[in-house]
Amino acid sequence: MKEQFRETDIARKISHVCFGVHSPEEIQQAAHILVFATNLYGQDNSRTPVLNGVLDRRMGTSQGDGNCATCGLGLADCVGHFGYIDLELPVFHVGYFRSIITILQSICKNCSRILLPPTEKQMFHAKVTNPHMKYLMKKTMRKKILDKCKKISECPYCREMNGMVKKAGLLKISHDKFRSAKKHSTLIKDYVGEFQ
Secondary structure, three states: OOOOOOOOOOOOOOOOOOOOOOOOOHHHOOOOOEEOOOOOOOOOOOOOOOOOOHHHHHHHHOOOOOEEEOOOOOOOOOOOOOOOOOOOOOOOOOHHHHHHHEEEEEEHHOOOOEEEHHHHHHHHHHHHOOOOOOOOHHHHHHHHHHHHHOOOEEOOOOOOOOEEEEOOOOOEEHHHHHHOOOOOOHHHHHHHHHHO
C-alpha cells in the first residue's frame, strides 16, 4: 500500500517547480486500483459501489456514513486516492488541442523539422533566445514564425509537400497535403496512381 504525504517540522528550501503531464507509467504507479467495471453499483438493493468501478471505496468514499477502504478515514478526512482506466486507443488532452494544431502547422509532417529555411530559422532562433526579450515580444515573434510556416508548402529540408492543417469538426484535425500543389503536379499524379 502506498504511503500518504506526512508533514515534517523540518524547513526545506524549494529550488524549482516543474509542471507537466504524467506519463501512463506514472499514472499507473500513483494509482491504487485499475478501474474496469462499467456499473456504478452492485445488483443488491443496498447500493453498494462495485469493486473496480468508478465509485470503488478504495479511491475514497462518496457517502457521508462510509469510510475509505484504503486509509479508513471518513468523507471529510480522506483526501481520495487515484484509480486509472486502461484505454484501447490513445487520447489527447483537449486543453492542448490549439497548441497541437499550431505545432502541426509549423512542422514538416515527413521529417518533423520546422518549415523555415535554414537562414530564417537561424535569424528567428537568435531573436527568440535573447534573454532580454519581453513576453509580448516573444509572443509576437511566435506569431510571425507561425505565419511564415503556414505560407511554406514544401519542406526546405526533405522537399515533401506540406499542405494546410486546420481544425475540422469538434475535435478533429484535417491535413490537406496537396491543397497548394498544382492540379497537374507529378506528386499528385503519383499519389493518385497509388490508389488505382
